[in-house]
Amino acid sequence: MDNLYVIKIGGNIIDDEKKFSSFLQAFASIKSNKLLVHGGGKLATKLADDLGVEQKLLDGRRITSAETLKIVTMVYAGFINKNIVAQLQSKNCNAIGLCGADANIIQAHKRIHPSIDYGFVGDIDKVNAEQLMQLINSGLTPIIAPITSDANGQLLNTNADTIAQEIAKAMSEYYNVQLIYSFEKSGVLLDVNDENSVIKNLKPQYYNELKTKAKIFAGMIPKIDNAFAALNSGVKKVIIGNAEKLNDLINNSAGTTITNE
Amino acid sequence: MDNLYVIKIGGNIIDDEKKFSSFLQAFASIKSNKLLVHGGGKLATKLADDLGVEQKLLDGRRITSAETLKIVTMVYAGFINKNIVAQLQSKNCNAIGLCGADANIIQAHKRIHPSIDYGFVGDIDKVNAEQLMQLINSGLTPIIAPITSDANGQLLNTNADTIAQEIAKAMSEYYNVQLIYSFEKSGVLLDVNDENSVIKNLKPQYYNELKTKAKIFAGMIPKIDNAFAALNSGVKKVIIGNAEKLNDLINNSAGTTITNE
Numbered sequence: 001m002d003n004l005y006v007i008k009i010g011g012n013i014i015d016d017e018k019k020f021s022s023f024l025q026a027f028a029s030i031k032s033n034k035l036l037v038h039g040g041g042k043l044a045t046k047l048a049d050d051l052g053v054e055q056k057l058l059d060g061r062r063i064t065s066a067e068t069l070k071i072v073t074m075v076y077a078g079f080i081n082k083n084i085v086a087q088l089q090s091k092n093c094n095a096i097g098l099c100g101a102d103a104n105i106i107q108a109h110k111r112i113h114p115s116i117d118y119g120f121v122g123d124i125d126k127v128n129a130e131q132l133m134q135l136i137n138s139g140l141t142p143i144i145a146p147i148t149s150d151a152n153g154q155l156l157n158t159n160a161d162t163i164a165q166e167i168a169k170a171m172s173e174y175y176n177v178q179l180i181y182s183f184e185k186s187g188v189l190l191d192v193n194d195e196n197s198v199i200k201n202l203k204p205q206y207y208n209e210l211k212t213k214a215k216i217f218a219g220m221i222p223k224i225d226n227a228f229a230a231l232n233s234g235v236k237k238v239i240i241g242n243a244e245k246l247n248d249l250i251n252n253s254a255g256t257t258i259t260n261e
Numbered sequence: 262m263d264n265l266y267v268i269k270i271g272g273n274i275i276d277d278e279k280k281f282s283s284f285l286q287a288f289a290s291i292k293s294n295k296l297l298v299h300g301g302g303k304l305a306t307k308l309a310d311d312l313g314v315e316q317k318l319l320d321g322r323r324i325t326s327a328e329t330l331k332i333v334t335m336v337y338a339g340f341i342n343k344n345i346v347a348q349l350q351s352k353n354c355n356a357i358g359l360c361g362a363d364a365n366i367i368q369a370h371k372r373i374h375p376s377i378d379y380g381f382v383g384d385i386d387k388v389n390a391e392q393l394m395q396l397i398n399s400g401l402t403p404i405i406a407p408i409t410s411d412a413n414g415q416l417l418n419t420n421a422d423t424i425a426q427e428i429a430k431a432m433s434e435y436y437n438v439q440l441i442y443s444f445e446k447s448g449v450l451l452d453v454n455d456e457n458s459v460i461k462n463l464k465p466q467y468y469n470e471l472k473t474k475a476k477i478f479a480g481m482i483p484k485i486d487n488a489f490a491a492l493n494s495g496v497k498k499v500i501i502g503n504a505e506k507l508n509d510l511i512n513n514s515a516g517t518t519i520t521n522e
Contacts (some may be wrong), residue, residue: 045410050312051286051311051312054519070340073339073343073344074335074336074340075335075339075342076339077338077342077343078334078335078337078338078339078340078342078343079331079334079335079339080334081337081338081339082334082338082339082360082363083364083409083414083416084409085360085362085363085372086362086410086414086416087414087466088414089362089365089410090410090412090413090416094364094365095362095363095364096359096364097359097360097362097363098357098358099343099346099347101343101347101350101356101358102343102346102356102357102358103356103401104350104355124480134399138399140364147343149343149346149347149350149351151351152351153344153347153348153349153350153351153352154347155343155344168340177352180477200493204272233466240358
């Protein structure tokens, strides 16, 4: 099977023009099959502020109202997605910008929860791996914004980490998939305040030890649990690390590499 | 050669949820190969107003400032494009939303003008007909937003009528192309105040007669001149008419049909 890198870019690097451009240069230079899932940085929050659209929180969870959905669709699937695509095209990467609705690559439904109405938030039913493979095989590099839709044509705000994970799992049927979460941190840290305490390799036994000793930053636990879930569904390797070192992450010379064995 | 309908939807119908949904139903039901080019309705102007971004005009021409470019990219390539795609998917049309940068389907450059600086406005160099054909042949229906990019990754605001025309011309090498301009008028009118005065068929000789007698509404002349230019570049037929009657436009039972002979 061919290799496929499923790369998530998150955090504030999207807001830093220079750093983001050099990330895209590194991404464009990857020779293997690849696709990019992006978040939205701070732009959506800023636009909501400028428009006076209040960000609703319920039990600490962000609620996607109709107005917020409009904003994230404009910012994620419009402004950020198309700027990434245009920049990659100028770097000789034949990018194609998509949201989950495009070519029906992701089927989702509005989140159902017994007590919280999250609003227009999507949970993923299915990734259309065959369609993504067809686009990749025709020489295109999918750039995916975290917006999906349901069977009735309703757009839905969807977590970008989850999209990357579900795509990585679905594509594992056809490729050796490496899932890379790149953001502003150097990796999974033993000491959350020390960027030099990166755990280079994380396997189930060591992870359980660290959790038992409460040595893992609580905020990272869901990310790592998701990484192991992806590995249990066929993904070969999950790498977490600094987006400014994308080439090193791919070469296994930076970041945290999570594997099952 | 197979048929291909290149359909431009413009005017205020995009702002009317019910009319627009029934237009999309008619579009989805077209059996032949098809693609859609859309404008932006009034949403971009409204968002600019809400954000306090002034719309600059110079000699009656709209100037695209950096702020306006951001707005049209968000509205056209984000909100409107993705809503069209999600609605078409729910109507069993496998739509894929694109701007000119995506898959490098349109190459453009920033408009150069001896006296007016139009700002971030794009003029088209080339339509990548082979790439569009590949997407269509794989069962996808391209939905194209009027945003392009230059070779340096700069996004550019680009006239949707021109995009439709240039795509129609380029695709004529591979398909029998019919170019349909659908909007809120019934067609080319003999009397601009009478929607019942639609000219059913317009050929060069008759058009010249009407122009000589000043019987054609001045605002329509550039559109019709463009239509004849398209016909001279291989497009088989240009149809102008009411978006609410898309099926009739395709069946030649409504609107104005412009042909060379």
